[in-house]
Amino acid sequence: MSIEGGCRCSAVRYTLSIDHLPPTYACHCLDCQTWSGSTFSQQALLPEEAVHISGPVVFYDRTTGDRTSHQRMCGICHTRLYNTNTRRPGIAVMRAGTLDDSDRLDVVAHIWVKRKQPWLIVPEGVPSWPESAPPEDFLPLLMG
Numbered sequence: 321m322s323i324e325g326g327c328r329c330s331a332v333r334y335t336l337s338i339d340h341l342p343p344t345y346a347c348h349c350l351d352c353q354t355w356s357g358s359t360f361s362q363q364a365l366l367p368e369e370a371v372h373i374s375g376p377v378v379f380y381d382r383t384t385g386d387r388t389s390h391q392r393m394c395g396i397c398h399t400r401l402y403n404t405n406t407r408r409p410g411i412a413v414m415r416a417g418t419l420d421d422s423d424r425l426d427v428v429a430h431i432w433v434k435r436k437q438p439w440l441i442v443p444e445g446v447p448s449w450p451e452s453a454p455p456e457d458f459l460p461l462l463m464g
């Protein structure tokens with residue numbers, strides 16, 4: 321089984337070398353709301369070498385303090401597909417909604433819930449944090 325996804329116009333496609341759909345998290349921060357144009361961002365964390373992307377990818381770097389987020393997006397329709405960050409080299413942050421099977425994903429954690437839209441209720445038992453989560457709690461949920 322291969323896990324695949326791509327942008328809205330299909331010019332950029334990717335395959336993930338993993339054998340099941342990855343767990344995802346929701347980030348409710350203002351930046352994610354603005355950037356996604358939506359309620360929250362839904363993302364998966366994967367080793368960067370597991371991502372095989374093809375097509376006209378373009379890049380956008382955003383530096384905040386001492387860290388730079390290196391975004392990959394389709395050069396035609398500008399869908400964001402994933403990014404890496406100098407703070408955590410080697411980890412790809414995938415936009416989970418770009419997966420072909422995005423309707424079958426689980427959200428295993430919610431962060432920045434102090435900024436979430438009020439109608440959205442985090443299901444009981446799903447870990448959530450008011451702001452960012454401590455990596456030692458967060459990464460095992462997402463990366464095993």
Ligand SMILES: [Zn+2]
Nearest residue numbers: 327329394397
């Ligand atoms: Zn596209």
Ligand SMILES: [Zn+2]
Nearest residue numbers: 347348349352
């Ligand atoms: Zn966010």
